[in-house]
Amino acid sequence: MARDITVLGAGIVGICCAAYLQREGHRVTVVDRGEPGRGTSFGNAGILSPGSCVPMAVPGVISKLPGWLLDPLGPVAVRFGHLPSMLPWFLHFRKASRMKNVQANADALRRLLSQTFDAYAPLVKAANIPEIVQRPGYLVVYETDAEFRADSLAWRLRRDRGVEFDVLDGAGLRKLEPALAPIYQRGVYLLDQGYVTSPLRLTQSIAAQFERDGGRIERREVREIEVGPHGPTALLTDAGAMPVETLVVAAGVHSKRFASRLGERVLLEAERGYHVQFEAPGISLARPINSANGKFFATPMEAGLRVAGTTEFAGLDRPSNPRRPKVLLEHAKRMFPDLKTEVMSEWMGQRPSTPDYLPVVSGSTRYRNVFYAFGHGHLGVVSGAPTGRLIADLVAQRPAAIDMQPYRVDRF
Numbered sequence: 001m002a003r004d005i006t007v008l009g010a011g012i013v014g015i016c017c018a019a020y021l022q023r024e025g026h027r028v029t030v031v032d033r034g035e036p037g038r039g040t041s042f043g044n045a046g047i048l049s050p051g052s053c054v055p056m057a058v059p060g061v062i063s064k065l066p067g068w069l070l071d072p073l074g075p076v077a078v079r080f081g082h083l084p085s086m087l088p089w090f091l092h093f094r095k096a097s098r099m100k101n102v103q104a105n106a107d108a109l110r111r112l113l114s115q116t117f118d119a120y121a122p123l124v125k126a127a128n129i130p131e132i133v134q135r136p137g138y139l140v141v142y143e144t145d146a147e148f149r150a151d152s153l154a155w156r157l158r159r160d161r162g163v164e165f166d167v168l169d170g171a172g173l174r175k176l177e178p179a180l181a182p183i184y185q186r187g188v189y190l191l192d193q194g195y196v197t198s199p200l201r202l203t204q205s206i207a208a209q210f211e212r213d214g215g216r217i218e219r220r221e222v223r224e225i226e227v228g229p230h231g232p233t234a235l236l237t238d239a240g241a242m243p244v245e246t247l248v249v250a251a252g253v254h255s256k257r258f259a260s261r262l263g264e265r266v267l268l269e270a271e272r273g274y275h276v277q278f279e280a281p282g283i284s285l286a287r288p289i290n291s292a293n294g295k296f297f298a299t300p301m302e303a304g305l306r307v308a309g310t311t312e313f314a315g316l317d318r319p320s321n322p323r324r325p326k327v328l329l330e331h332a333k334r335m336f337p338d339l340k341t342e343v344m345s346e347w348m349g350q351r352p353s354t355p356d357y358l359p360v361v362s363g364s365t366r367y368r369n370v371f372y373a374f375g376h377g378h379l380g381v382v383s384g385a386p387t388g389r390l391i392a393d394l395v396a397q398r399p400a401a402i403d404m405q406p407y408r409v410d411r412f
């Protein structure tokens with residue numbers, strides 16, 4: 001039966017939910033305070049990686065933290081004043097890093113992510129943007145063989161789940177990507193992986209098609225949710241109350257407060273990441289390249305070369321940290337000696353991160369008219385369309401194509 005559905009959030013996740021719900025015949029309204037795709041979905045690395053089934057919480061990761069934090073060019077930074085408030089998240093992260101949980105989380109990730117190309121296909125076709133999805137695979141590079149061997153668990157987790165890759169030496173790497181510095185001795189070529197040439201254009205094109213097909217996008221700030229005995233009745237916005245019948249919360253890193261208002265306790269942290277983008281890089285790449293130790297991707301986007309990644313925990317409201325893009329700039333120059341850095345822009349975004357690296361894609365435990373689609377952390381682009389399709393299954397109360405237990409809102 002067709003319903004009136006409101007989606008809170010017009011990032012890649014909310015827009016994919018809206019597009020899939022509209023395809024089912026529902027009347028869908030999306031509410032966002034900004035333009036579609038201008039939140040975290042704007043500046044990411046754009047990787048569509050069905051093979052990204054290795055959670056961040058793995059055995060040994062916690063013992064690496066002090067070294068990362070002490071290294072000024074390290075991949076992780078923390079604002080120490082923020083640490084006490086993230087203790088519950090961190091304790092759950094520690095639990096998630098036990099081997100039994102790692103295996104289960106890797107399975108759940110693989111099941112979700114392996115749907116990415118199939119789930120995006122109808123949305124990309126309808127929006128007439130076939131060129132935006134490229135599938136050249138990507139490279140992971142290591143400076144030493146020892147670093148590669150230290151990552152063996154990650155490669156085993158991928159191989160055990162059917163992810164295909166070839167291991168290369170330095171010469172093999174530079175044959176594929178001549179712009180790479182000779183410092184890299186080892187690499188891995190992941191085969192069936194892709195990327196989008198503009199994450200912003202992806203979200204905006206799907207949003208524009210959604211509107212052409214009769215969907216509504218309202219530009220409003222949601223300040224509060226009015227809740228009655230049977231669930232939410234209205235969104236209270238800066239432009240007045242909007243009645244709601246069925247609500248999908250897809251507000252990225254801001255979803256925690258809305259979920260809490262609706263009676264759910266979720267563990268969600270703002271995991272800040274940065275990018276530097278070079279409009280005229282003077283080099284070209286045939287595919288994205290991931291630095292295993294720097295924890296960033298260099299992606300050949302349509303607007304230039306984007307170097308995006310790293311992790312910073314500093315809470316929701318702090319201004320961006322000017323040192324972090326500089327770290328990426330240093331890494332980029334080291335990775336590509338001929339890179340031209342004169343025309344450069346910088347960006348900071350907040351990944352909505354759960355401690356077990358799995359999103360919340362779930363019905364509410366309290367109300368039949370509430371659904372959740374947030375917490376996609378590092379993987380919101382690759383899992384955006386699969387999430388939209390699964391939310392349509394949940395709303396229709398049909399069995400989903402995959403087991404939905406691992407993504408439940410009440411698992412924390």
Ligand SMILES: Cc1cc2nc3c(=O)[nH]c(=O)nc-3n(C[C@H](O)[C@H](O)[C@H](O)COP(=O)(O)OP(=O)(O)OC[C@H]3O[C@@H](n4cnc5c(N)ncnc54)[C@H](O)[C@@H]3O)c2cc1C
Binds near residue numbers: 045252
């Ligand atoms: C540096 C970096 C690199 C990344 N690389 C990749 C990658 O290569 N591949 C990948 O798959 N993922 C990547 N990600 C992760 C990905 O970007 C995110 O998981 C994804 O963008 C989250 O999408 P979202 O729709 O949940 O959130 P958002 O894009 O943040 O959208 C949430 C929306 O909710 C709106 N909103 C929030 N509160 C309110 C309110 N009160 N009222 C109205 N509107 C509201 C916001 O305005 C926003 O538009 C990366 C992230 C970073 C930071």
